[in-house]
Amino acid sequence: MRRAVIAEALGSMLLAAAVIGSGIMAQRLTADGAVALLANALATVSTLAVLIVVLAPISGAHLNPAVSIVACLRRRIDPSVATAYVVAQVLGCLLGALLAHAMFDLPALQISTHTRTGLGQFLSEVVATAGLITIAVSCTTPQQAAWRIPAWIGAAYWFTASTSFANPAITIARAVSDTFSGIRPADVPAFVAAQLLGALVGMGIAGWLVDNEIPDHPRTGAAPERT
Numbered sequence: 001m002r003r004a005v006i007a008e009a010l011g012s013m014l015l016a017a018a019v020i021g022s023g024i025m026a027q028r029l030t031a032d033g034a035v036a037l038l039a040n041a042l043a044t045v046s047t048l049a050v051l052i053v054v055l056a057p058i059s060g061a062h063l064n065p066a067v068s069i070v071a072c073l074r075r076r077i078d079p080s081v082a083t084a085y086v087v088a089q090v091l092g093c094l095l096g097a098l099l100a101h102a103m104f105d106l107p108a109l110q111i112s113t114h115t116r117t118g119l120g121q122f123l124s125e126v127v128a129t130a131g132l133i134t135i136a137v138s139c140t141t142p143q144q145a146a147w148r149i150p151a152w153i154g155a156a157y158w159f160t161a162s163t164s165f166a167n168p169a170i171t172i173a174r175a176v177s178d179t180f181s182g183i184r185p186a187d188v189p190a191f192v193a194a195q196l197l198g199a200l201v202g203m204g205i206a207g208w209l210v211d212n213e214i215p216d217h218p219r220t221g222a223a224p225e226r227t
Helices: 002-029 033-059 065-073 079-103 119-138 142-159 168-174 185-209
Strands: none
Touching (some): 002 168, 033 142, 065 119
């Protein structure tokens, strides 16, 4: 259990550092917003794929409170495990933001001023998270998850108005980074609510379309809900 929680914290830290750090690098190298978004997306999906492969045997590689909550609701992990995972994911992502700032010699503590609001943004988060959960539940092996989930996130970076946060822990971490990937703290609650709603929608879709019974993870009880 301790190894699994540490794996979730470490993986979340590295994922957040990749999301925020690649945004900082992209913004420094180009003034072209499309190129910056492409660089940000490629770094994110590459990191996500590697983390899933490495951490799935240890913790299930959830790296996302929405995934852990759905896993708990589907009785793949116990509520105590889900709670520990969510805390580890949020703390890990916050540390990842600090790490990204340190690597680029920026002030460690920041508050984002990047406004992200509106019905289109919130609907985008519902769609992105619902798709993520549906795909995660359909994966029967870490190898499947390692390309299916990053492929979805990479695509959703471009076809959603919100650029696909789809992760409450990452959303919270982005609020303390006034960089390319940031989000204004005032916009965080609506984003998180949209993500949790999307997670429930995705769980319902997966239960109807997929709902395949997969053996529990030997250490944590985690099943295919990974990201």
